[in-house]
Amino acid sequence: MNDIVQVRQVKKNKYKYIYEELADKMKDGTFQPGELIPSENELAQQYETSRETIRKALTLLSQNGYIQKLRGKGSVVLDTNRASFPISGLVSFKELADQMKGSIKTEVEEFNLIKPPPFLQHQLQCSAKDDVWKVIRTRTFDEERVILDKDFLLKKYIPDLTEEICGQSIYAHIEHDLGLTISFAKKEIVVETCTEEDKRYLDLNGFLHVVVVKNYVYLDDASLFQYTESRHRLDKFRFVDFARRHMK
Template sequence: MKENKYLTIYNDLLSKIRHGIFKANEKLPSENELVQQYKTSRETIRKALNLLSEHGYIQKMKGKGSIVLDVSKYDFPVSGLVSFKELAQKMKKPSKTIVCELELVKPDDDLKKHLNVTNKDEVWKVIRAREIEGEKIILDKDFFNKKFVPSLTREICEDSIYEYIENVLKLKISFAKKEIFVDKATDEDYKYLDLDGYEHIVVVKNFVYLDDASLFQYTESRHRLDKFRFVDFARRSHQ
């Protein structure tokens, strides 16, 4: 019963943080005040606050209480391999995919290197702007080896290419290697995104493989600087 109580308090405080009742950089009520408010023990309040701290919503500071951290950014999983559709469903925010370009191309030197293809191969080039809450803040530049993805349509690209690959083509997407860095915004970024004055972009390069270790996709995902925090979970191993 006590465990349910601290989770109820955690979820209530989290809701108030997300809805701006407790704003970024402000202090939460003291432990004593929360004990009175929720009519529970100090231990239960501490468990709820510890959970908020572990998940990055507050910073507990000795002698100062709990400070609310800025949670206005969208969490982008660094180690996960998820489609934008899956990410949007998890965020529960109004979202939309705009297909800017869809064409079959002959690979240039960079694509040959990134996708391990030759002059004889053809590559699907898909450029999509991702809109969240009315702002275009991600530009996804996807390249698929036609050998593995024989056809693509605008409708598939507006919905989910991964769903099409897994459910229709029956291919198993297995793992990806990633590179993350900050780049200067390009003319293409300015053309397709709402950059809101930002001159730099966070770039995530993905090299995506099927379960037989075939490299079938190269992606360059370009994110507006202020809208994302890239999250991962790490546990130190003990010998």
């Protein structure tokens, strides 16, 4: 009787066993980031189980950040060693890059002074007469362009900006050269369909959406001086935060 119960329990939890075995293969490098894992049919045959059980295991892998399901292609392995970007912190990309491993490069794709269209007037709370620095930069990790940063800064707060500064650190220039204090930011995180600009500047590897972090950044006198869209390829980055529940 006990043997029967044990067999039923093994069958009931088989999807967890499959999940753990596949996850281990992704951790030890048997399955490499960017590689497609076997299809549902192939896995069902390999583990001598139903496709329903395989789907449950794959769902668990997806929920825990091991795979991304691509329409018409299958399930691709994600990079579990991807960089973590803090949600509530206010740090420059260079400060983050200094803590990361691997080959990291910033390329300034566009740098000019513009008059803000209505959209930017709304985002920066400025007028059509204001001058705005437009800075488009790509961030390359291990030879793949995976972040597109679109920065818009009001010239009346940041009077002197150069392409060379943008290739290094704009925040270092603001704080060290201009002596200003960057105080706080409001952030919005959304998932959007890839634009033509994303397709032109990023190595999307078949992904149809990007994670977009929109930043409204303020100086210590509460002046809004910057609006940023940081557009990230889905498989390469996770956003982390620490939260504590305060009891009432």
